[in-house]
Amino acid sequence: MLVLLILHLVAALAAPLLVRWWGPRACYPLALAPAAAFCWALARTPAVSDGGAVVETYPWIGQLGLDIALRLTTLSWLMTLLIGGVGALVLVYSARYFSAGSTGLAQFAAVLVAFAGAMLVLVFADDLLLLYVGWELTTIFSYLLIGHSTERRSSRWAAAQALTVTTLGGLAMLVGFIMLGQHAGTYRWSEISAQPLPGGGYLVGAVLLILAGALSKSAVLPFSSWLPAAMAAPTPVSAYLHAAAMVKAGVYLVGLLAPALATVGPWRPLVQIAGVATMLLGGWAALRQTDLKLLLAYGTVSQLGLLVAVTGSGTPDAALAGTAMLLAHALFKAALFLVVGIIDHSAGTRDLRELSGLRHWSRPLFVVAVLAAASMAGVPPLVGFVSKEAVFGAFTDQPALLTGLVAGTVLTVAYSARFLWGAFADRPGVEPVQPVPIAASLLVPPAVLAGIGLLAGPAASVLDELLRPYADLLGGVDAHLALWSGPTPALGLSVLALVGGGLLFAVRGPLAPVLARLRSPVRGNQGYEWVVGRFDRLAIEVTGATQRGSLPQYLGIILVTLVLVPGAAMLSASPWRARIPLWDSALQPVVVLVIAVAAVLAVGARRRLTAMLLVGMTGYGTAMLFVLHGAPDLALTQFLVETATIAVFVLVLRRLPERFSARPLRRTRWVRRAIGVAVGMVAAGLALTAVGSRRAPDISAAFPDLAVLEGYGRNVVNVTLVDIRAWDTMGELSVLVVAATGVASLIFERSRTGPRPRRPESDQRVVESGRPVWLRGGPTLYEERRSIVLEVVIRLIFHTVVLFSLFLLFSGHNAPGGGFAGGLVAGLALVVRYLAGGRYELTEAAPVGAGPILGAGLAMAVGTGLVALLLGGSVLESAKVDRALPLIGDVHLVTSLFFDIGVYLVVIGLVLDILRSLGAEVDRHIEATGTAAGGLAVNKGDRS
Helix, strand or coil, X not given: CHHHHHHHHHHHHHHHHHHHHHHHHHHHHHCHHHHHHHHHHHHCHHHHHCCCCEEEEEEEEHHXXXXXXXXXXXXXXXXXXXXXXXXXXXXXXXXHHXXXXXXXXXXXXXXXXXXXXXXXXXXXXXXXXXXXXXXXXXXXXXXXXXXCCCCCHHHHHHHHXXXXXXXXXXXXXXXXXXXXXXXXXXXXXXXXXXXXXXXXXXXXXXXXXXXXXXXXXXXXXXXXXXXXXXXXXXXXXXXXXXXCCHHHHHHHHHHHHHHHHCCCCCHHHHHHXXXXXXXXXXXXXXXXXXXXXXXXXXXXXXXXXXXXXXXCCCCHHHHHHHHHHHXXXXXXXXXXXXXXXXXXXXXXXXXXXXXXXXXXXXXXXXXXXXXXXXHHHCCCCCHHHHHXXXXXXXXXXXHHHHHHHHHHXXXXXXXXXXXXXXXHCCCCCCCCCCCCCCCHHHXXXXXXXHHHHHXXXXXXXXXXXXXXXXHHHHCCCCCCCCCCCCCCHXXXXXXXXXXXXXXXXXXXXXXXXXXXXXXXXXXXXXXXXXXXXXXXXXXXXXXXXXXXXXXXXXXXXXXXXXXXXXHHHHHCCCCCCCCCCCCCCCHHHHHHHHHHHHHHHHHHCCEHHHHHHHHHHHHHHHHHHHHXXXXXXXXXXXXXXXXXXXXXXXXXXXXXXXXXXXXXXXXXXXXXXXXXXXXXXXXXXXXXXXXXXXXXXXXXXXXXXXHHHCCCCCCHHHHHHHHHCHHHHHHHHHHHHHHHHHHHHHHCCCCCCCCCCCCCHHHHHHHHCCCCXXXXXXXXXXXXXXXXXXXXXHHHHXXXXXXXXXXXXXXXXXXXXXXXXXXXXXXXXXXXXXXHHHHHHHHHHCCCCHHXXXXXXXXXXXXXXXXXXXXXXXXXXXXXXXXXXXXXXXXXXXXXXXXXXXXXXXHHHHHHHHHHHHHHHHHHHHHHHCXXXXXXXXXXXXXX
16 A cells, blocks of 8 residues: 555655656556556455455554555445546546646646545544644645646635635544543554544534534535536546545545444434435536536535435445445546536536527537436435435434435436436527537547446445445444345336426426526635625734734744743742752853843844844853753854854845944833843743753663664764754754745745856956956956955865865765755855855855755755654664775764755755845846845946
């Protein structure tokens, strides 16, 4: 199973390249990934048909008890067949549906394959938290697929609506999962379902939250509005997501949990009432549609209500009928969506008021549509009839529910007939359309689906044998899936529904004015728009009341909250006793005094540059304290960070006035001072309280031994960063990448990098004439800003500094240094090159963009963790290699070095991004406007 997931990941990553090479035909090889899932599931049929399961478990985060637990049962086997089979056919269909010039085809192909992989994660997951991961991945990918036509506002709105509704439901479901897992003592569903769960309000609350997520995903009332709006997506997306995959996720979850939770509190009445109400209202809305795709969309809403009501009822007969209906619905609805795509593609319209005579244009298409629509209506001998009769037979002892199901089926028959009549009938007064020819291969996928629906009806006994193990989880099953079960009440109800639906369609003429006057019971976007509009209004009101544009006010509120909330907790804490030594050496109080004086002077400084230097002094003083305390690695990092920070300050101050703005009023000045003093006292008090309140042994006391035994290094600080607490470092790397992107977005409008700056021609001639030039960007500077001594020194030391950064990188595992310190040193080397030669010199020193460096670093760090996992270890687990090499001697290599290289690259990318944004790009603006405020390294050329 894990191999299938990796296969889909690889296919999704390769999709853009394949589309670039082959265009839409790339969908053919991409279809092999879901086809492999289909074939794999078929091969596992004997293992699950007797009630067994296929299980795979891989260690993930052992400390948290999280494993990648995958499990294939009868229900997930059926879902895998649908995900893989329909997914492969949709990709084959897409190869002819899209043209070579279709916009966003590479993204579509990649996201569709990735969506199929996410659905497999969802149905394979035995761990509820892993199931949630797959659940949210499908939400994200469906957002991208629904919003495929980004230039259309309707697509963007529909995608945002689907994302909002399903994400909110998913968050509720996550809370329910956590409550259920804590209640049961495990998150493995196979273990939860095998034990009796203690009842009570806590379990009821968990069940309600989980159902909120399931109902929102399957567009069951009150969450139905997003699905009709999602018809803005391309037809292949609708055929896959809204017939066989995404919307089935909620049905799958209900079916998965029903054997264990159907008897808990409001589960059964909730799913039955919501399901039948959705079936009735969705079917009624479908009768009012003139767009064939919207007709199918509301029909899908109706059918999803039926599926939820049946699979969630929690009885053996209903479980068997529900799985059969799950299969039948995927077959006929996917086929019908693909048929609508062909009609729209060839005729240029989906409006049934404009269509006439299509059955004469393509007989095969008409036959496929008839088979699929007849299955949807429940006409024998199709699989839709078998499943619909099984549904009626499962609820003969619940007359109220059965009445609703029969009434909903009458509506289903009526809108199935309306679909065929609207799309293919000869209609008087409507000019026959003249469709363009279509490729025969475009008809193959819907024909395959409709053909399986035709063959599965007579083969109902085979389906009964394959699907019965799932129903057996709820007890003995009395019913059987069969094409002919004799003159039973279920057969009579099936005939009644067909006759009633036919009569309802027959009176469509007199009924049309009534339908036109009645408001649609499922109002589409209006309810969603009303809710979103109220929240937008509330946000505006709150923002207007709290956001006044005053940075001191915002900072004051944050700091006062810090003083009041943690400060109150600190004062109310139990008394503690701890010996706090005042100092360890005589130099420490001297350094502290210097830090304090610098901080006080920085507060009162009127010049920005003076304040910056004084703040830097506090940072260097802190580094000196680290030195005195015996922490050279921390001291080195602090020195480098402070130096880099001062460089950034210098870049920013160039565009700011020399002095601060007007001083605050006297009364507010004292308020600010009081807040500052209070924050300092609370921060110091919290630090002392944390030290004095310790009851458990200090976990860091074991770090030196862990560093040697498991991290294979003697530098505890660096081994902690790249091994013991590597997950924390991974998060920090992501923060650095986001910070770099944020800085770039403040300066660049669209792209992180503009055109590469070229030196003026006059300066190029100077360089090419053979005159000695120490820095190639030096001649671009104005003479008053050049320093030949600085250029010579930097030319001589630059490469040495870069080599020193590499030394820190490679030696950091056993000595002070590491990827972070090494990256800062390399970044500072770029800083001095820029300060000496300007933006042209920066391009000479770093011809590569910051984005690729940041991406390569993050990919290196993530790849290190994944390789460890694939080789059988845990994520980011280290291994060592000791080899004796000729001429070199003994080599000691630890795999965490590759993670450290990722850190090194990310830090360099961050510094380079800052230099390109706040340095080179600001220089370009200065040159263009001539408004340098005492700036550094302003180049010649553009300024007039």
